[in-house]
Amino acid sequence: MLTGRAVGAETTDEIFGAVLDALHQLPEPASIGQRMATVGSSGRHPRAPFVARVRDHAITVSVPRDGTLLDALAAAGVELPADCLRGECGLCTVRVVACDGALDHRDVFLSAAEKTRGDRLCACVGRVHGGSVTIDTGYTSELA
Ligand code: FES
Numbered sequence: 001m002l003t004g005r006a007v008g009a010e011t012t013d014e015i016f017g018a019v020l021d022a023l024h025q026l027p028e029p030a031s032i033g034q035r036m037a038t039v040g041s042s043g044r045h046p047r048a049p050f051v052a053r054v055r056d057h058a059i060t061v062s063v064p065r066d067g068t069l070l071d072a073l074a075a076a077g078v079e080l081p082a083d084c085l086r087g088e089c090g091l092c093t094v095r096v097v098a099c100d101g102a103l104d105h106r107d108v109f110l111s112a113a114e115k116t117r118g119d120r121l122c123a124c125v126g127r128v129h130g131g132s133v134t135i136d137t138g139y140t141s142e143l144a
Helices: 012-025 069-075 112-117
Strands: 050-054 059-063 093-099 102-104 120-122 127-129 132-136
Touching: 050 069, 050 127, 059 069, 093 102
Parallel strands: 050 132
Antiparallel strands: 050 059, 093 120, 093 132, 102 127
């Protein structure tokens, strides 16, 4: 059920935000198969460039305002598994080691509790506002 936030919504972002809030109030589905459809999120902050330190590759990438962390990683030679590219499948999820800004998740894969915990981010849509992030991609050197 949409609450008062939806009643006063005037913009598409406000309406989607109200719908997402309502969806996150629903009980978790018994199985993935019950999740019939999802909607994307335009985030809670305006898009801005940010920097990501990739701890397990010992590199730093810059994510432009109109780019994604997933693309910035690929351009630096760090290929992550990905499929939907819109925050639904979770294949591109990375571990957040530290963040000195605000995580702006923009996905519908992570639960509200996971987003609140702030230790994972979908690289295809997730962003950082007002700071930088340090991540681990799960990479293990073959020489290790
Ligand atoms: S590729 Fe599906 S959530 Fe990122």
